[in-house]
Amino acid sequence: MPELGPLRPERVAVYTLTLPGLAVAERIHRALPGSRLYVAERYRPLAPEGAVPFAEPIRDLVQRTWALHDGHVFVMASGIVLRAIAPLLLDKRVDPAVLVVDLKGRYFVPLLAGHLGGANPLARHLAEALGGEAVLTTGTDAVGAPAPDLLAKALGARVPDWGPLKAVSALLVDGRPVGFYADCVDLTPLLRYPMVRVLEAPDPEGVEGMVLFTVRRPFPLPVPALFAHPPALVLGLGCNRGTPLEEIRREVRAFLEERGLAWESLARMATAELKRDEAGLLAFAEETGLPLRFHPAQVLNAQPIPNPSEVVFRHTGLLGVAEAAVLAEGARLLVEKTKRGNLTLAAGVLTLGIPEEALP
Template identity: 40%
Template sequence: MNSQKTAIYALTAKGADLARSIALDTGAVSYVLERYAEDRDISFTQFLPLIAETFSLYDSHIFIAASGIVVRAIAPHLKSKDIDPAVVVLDQKGQFAISLVSGHLGGANELTRMIAEMIGATAVITTATDCSGVPSIDMIAYDNELEIGDIGLIKHVNAALLDGEKVGVYDPESFLDIEGLSDYFYRVEDAVDLIELRCGVCVDWRVHDLPESVLKIYPQCLRLGVGCRRGVPAVEIRGLIVAVLADHGVAGQSIASMGTIDAKNDEEGMLEFAERMGLEINFFSADELDKIEGTTPSGLVMKHMGVGSVCEAAAMKQAGGQDLIIPKNKSARVTMALAKDFRVKDI
């Protein structure tokens, strides 16, 4: 548990004592009703306005309160299971710890078990896969640091597992670790083999035309390199990249980071593009990029940037110098290239 990203709330005197005990052991932030607060706590007087302010600020929330009060407090702020923070509810005596929201992807189930063990409570986990002792595809993907395409399709795969059916998996590069899970999954040799199944899982950085019964999972193995002229807006950068990915049948969801030359570290369009796409952006010096072999040099880039290649070299630099899967493509003012990081499975 990241202590600075977990908040604990208490509405009673006994709850305040329990909150401080947990906060002391974990370093989490404790919010306590004003009349029961001590110097180490953050005091509050109005519960609902407090939750409206803090709900999006923390990865996890622990409430020492009645479940009904908690539900009414957090309901207006819930968005989706893939982005909602973990919510755990405790009674003031510390007898029960209940995983309420974001049990799998948000980590509430794990947090519930940890807190229960810490204070000697009974952990209450109600997610069906946990209760039945079968694996959940969302947790397997999470543990393998893979991105799930349509969160809504998780339920179809987990439902099949709960019904005792084996689920077919197309994973040509073995990103999804299902070793030891042969009672629940089996591998297929071609993505089209999934089409006629009740449901299936496709793990690939390539685009496949598959029905909604197939859950698409994307390995975070692609590194994007970008170059642009001064003042190019984010929409123009995005336009080239989206078009090129479509032409090559590559899924943008598998791009984990982007890179460029450090002279562009204040380029607003590039920074905005990275933020909108949720990409980590890396800046490299001309010397760093010049050491990358196998790029296509450009006299114009050399003239303006002092290096023969920006987009190809930046992509390959992030990927550990591996070969490009998409060489330099360009529009009037933007260049892009894509490399595959073969180290991802070993990290």
């Protein structure tokens, strides 16, 4: 059965207004364990246990339930649904998934948030479960092109500006050449799409738009370009004993700024086991919410670092901390160690894979 996507079944609401719709809605409810079933009051005696009856117009009901659920499945006419949800729509980045299903349970039509909200995989899941057909109208799905927004979501990437998405997606739908570049993602699965050009460098020559999965901050390009920052950046840290949080915060941000690296791509930090009780580092990890990993001396000293230090070794028994910690995380060293005040910093990048379910 197809994956449900980013939606959890218990976060989905199912609505029905009619008796034929009740039969279909019950089947959908069973296919989504934990979902909430809303049934018109007059069919309360026929509804399964736990169903929520309602007497008000569907538009008023949805006003109450819109923010309570991440997905809304309506077994009714699309016109009713459109009029009910229209005042509630905000932005594709935050709108919930909305599906319309016909009264015979044959067609599952995502109306809203097909990619970012997960309406398309929800439609596929329910169509498979009920023996119907998912009717996907998002352009990239219709023509079998990769969807940049869906790829970004699947990779956990942060997108600082969604503005170029419309232009880039239109190019993909039209079959125009769009360049995909990544310094932290294996783009090999995209080679099978004729409109995609996998680029070795962020060079727009020969393409009409670009999608960049990168740990570097956005930079100007002469074509529409969507920048996405996957969590692939590893920060290696060493510091003198007692380095305060304020200095760590300041120097880390300055280091990333000077190197053109995106804070949004930071996945985790790493250091030496002997820093496990370093108050400033622990406070910085708590403040940022970033995992801080500690590696023992034998692991760090086994790493082929480019800049070992005899001085550090005499004092700590370590040939290096920042670079070695990056390599110990399985990252490719991107920025060699840099001394900043009481800190030594290095950065590396992980290579992420594209989940197969994110591709048409």
